[in-house]
Amino acid sequence: MNDLKPRAIRLLARREHSRAELARKLSPYGSPEEVDIVLTELQDTNLLSDARFAQSYLRSHGERLGAARLRQTLRTKGVDEELIAASLREADLPDEMARARAIWARKFAAPPADAREWARQARFLQSRGFGTELIRKVLKESAE
Known part of the structure; x- marks a missing residue:
């Protein structure tokens, strides 16, 4: 003790x-x-303080990850579900679409040329915690 x-x-x-x-x-x-x-x-x-931990985690990882991944990681760290939701609402993060675009642009120089490349880029964004609908929009924008 x-x-x-x-x-x-x-x-x-x-x-x-x-x-x-x-x-x-x-x-x-x-x-x-x-x-x-x-x-x-x-x-x-x-x-x-779990609240302070959640805020700290969101500050350091929020720019690089989607909401689903942030939520899941905080859940595995033992943070209460209500506290996670409140912390995500209060966090000063860019919106999900802007984060996904920024992450995609840092990783990939060009839009996907074929289905295989599209799937690779989609898997990358999905591994970062972004939803499939959002991924479709980001990849469709990049192709235009």
């Missing part, structure tokens, strides 16, 4: 963590009850 709090603070000093993520990282060093006590103490002193 004496080692958990300093370890948690060292982890938080490097970057923001969600409660679930920090609990997973601390679990080898203490019992679940001890970890929970330390995490609650950190939350009470506002050193640990």
Whole structure:
């Protein structure tokens, strides 16, 4: 128990963590009850905040990823669904279409010449978390 709090603070000093993520990282060093006590103490002193983690994650990854990918990653990090939705609404991100265009333009110099290239570019955008309808629009615009 004496080692958990300093370890948690060292982890938080490097970057923001969600409660679930920090609990997973601390679990080898203490019992679940001890970890929970330390995490609650950190939350009470506002050193640990899922909302702050979500905002930080969106700031650093929002420009490069689509909303679906951002939402899924935050979900896997243990952030509450309502908090994810609120964070995405409040985030100062360009709209989804502008992000998709910018990402596509950085990666590809030319519009797809054939079906195979179209599929490759579509898979790339899809892996970044953009929806199929949006991908069609971006690739259709690039071809015109």
